Amino acid sequence: MDLLVNGRTSHVQTDPERPLLWVLRNELGLTGAKYGCGEGQCGACTVLIDGVAHRSCITPVGSMAGKEITTVEGLADGAHLHPVQQAFIDSDAMQCGYCTPGMILQSVSLLRKKPSPSEAEIRQYMDGNICRCGTYNRIVAAIQKAAHAITADAKGERHA
Ligand code: FES
Ligand code: FES
Structure with a gap:
């Protein structure tokens, strides 16, 4: 599937049930999102999906088609921090x-x-x-x- 992350589209081949967190960290090398509880209870893995905060540890990557994902790595505007x-x-x-x-x-x-x-x-x-x-x-x-x-x-x- 294609994933739109931080303005870039990447193609990943993976189980659609796999948590988005692990695809971001292990396939795309975006390690800003952290693993804390793995159960949606701590917020360490939070990313923006279409501009709204979501817990990536409990979000199946297969539900991300057509969505825009933003991690902390994609927040700055060039040299200017958000x-x-x-x-x-x-x-x-x-x-x-x-x-x-x-x-x-x-x-x-x-x-x-x-x-x-x-x-x-x-x-x-x-x-x-x-x-x-x-x-x-x-x-x-x-x-x-x-x-x-x-x-x-x-x-x-x-x-x-
Ligand atoms: S790792 Fe704790 S909410 Fe996702
Ligand atoms: S957990 Fe250490 S700064 Fe928040």
């Missing part, structure tokens, strides 16, 4: 970094849906993403920073 990536760095919102790709993609999904979320909305949307290092407060701060940056950019463009 505002959420930049905000995670600026807010020091990581310790070991294992949860970070999933956290970032979950955050991108949130901000696409709700560009100016309240702190409570952020905590609720991020609730299924686990950070064993306990950096939750800094992650919330990073999302708030990214929301401000994205909103300011949008206003700048409108007034340009």
